[in-house]
Amino acid sequence: MSSPSVRLLLCDDHAVVRAGLRALLSSADGIEVVGEAGDGEEALAMAARLKPDVVLMDLQLGDGMDGVTATRRLTSGGAAGPRVLVLTMFDTDADITRAVAAGATGYLLKAERPDELFTAIRHAAAGRTALSAPVADRLLAQLRSPRPALSEREHEILGQLARGLGNREIARALFISEATVKTHLGRIYTKLGVETRAGAVAVAKERRLLA
Amino acid sequence: MSSPSVRLLLCDDHAVVRAGLRALLSSADGIEVVGEAGDGEEALAMAARLKPDVVLMDLQLGDGMDGVTATRRLTSGGAAGPRVLVLTMFDTDADITRAVAAGATGYLLKAERPDELFTAIRHAAAGRTALSAPVADRLLAQLRSPRPALSEREHEILGQLARGLGNREIARALFISEATVKTHLGRIYTKLGVETRAGAVAVAKERRLLA
DNA sequence: GCCCGTATCAACCGATCGGTTGATACGGGT
């Protein structure tokens, strides 16, 4: 006998993409789309009600809760919660790391071949980790030559920096002295491999370290 | 009698999205997906060969030719060329304006309801302009209070700025004097409504003025 | 022909930035 269908919940903020995925997956054996969510809150509510086996989650969810947060909330509920399979456009180190840290069972890219999606969903339902080849490559590369990650405080500094604030304004915004801002900035420059604040903003946007 | 099916070519760099769209559109009456392209070059080649009525074009096409360029090349071939219907994630002023300027017959968002997509495709095939409501709103808002557009030279300056270069380096890169760079930067700040270079980079990335 | 926008350059000045050195303090890990 074949195992029962995988009950799947879609979460993506683009209705056209959701509809496309539903149409695509409905043609696959052993996969049943039980619902669609357009944002993180909706995904949590529908997951609680529909008890899907797997949530197919985009990381970019528009204005509200982001996909990483939604993933954490979905998986933090213990063993009863659904598996989360991340399906997104970006293969950035930061995205992958954060998604895995948030409890994602798998991670694959929208650029992947569709049949990879089918198998990844079945793997995820079985509790097996499902990382597509490019994603796994990136993870290993990162392990081999680990990039110095920004500390949380440095992240905050970077956020203010991207708003165009000067050092004094950043200092006021974060309730620290201007001197501290400068030391943080120095470390940020070193870690990002840049020499100016404009360069730091550019690299940060590039690596998707900022909203 | 009903008119023959609209012959449609998909162009999107994400295979999963393409497959989803194909699955979705195959369920629609009067629409026939005749091919898929994953980048701009492929789209041009397949359009020449398959002679589709409409090309459904994403603006973000990864590394190579961008969607605006592909649209221009597709529509510049005179009346024989296909209609181009842009389907993308972003409703940024710059994207909409450039796509329309490049000859797009329609522009709609992936966040739109799927049935809007069906009607837009049929409209585009008939040569009618197809702008979804949010996009049309933005266009009108822009006409009512036109934002000062950056000149081409200012764009170049901005590009170098985003690389983190100093004024002197920008001057050398563009073969102009440092003084000229500063005057350009002053106008850029005014037009973007910022006061610092970091702010300019942030706003530029926000409005998608940069790659 | 004239006006206006754009691009180019110069010289100036104060404010800010970037880098350095050195210091204190707190927490986690061995």
Add this chain to the structure above:
DNA sequence: ACCCGTATCAACCGATCGGTTGATACGGGC
């Protein structure tokens, strides 16, 4: 107990940035 990473602050200095004023030149549009 010790070390290491992180966060915090101070003082200093040269280089750069941001703003201003003023100028020339070229092109398109009325």
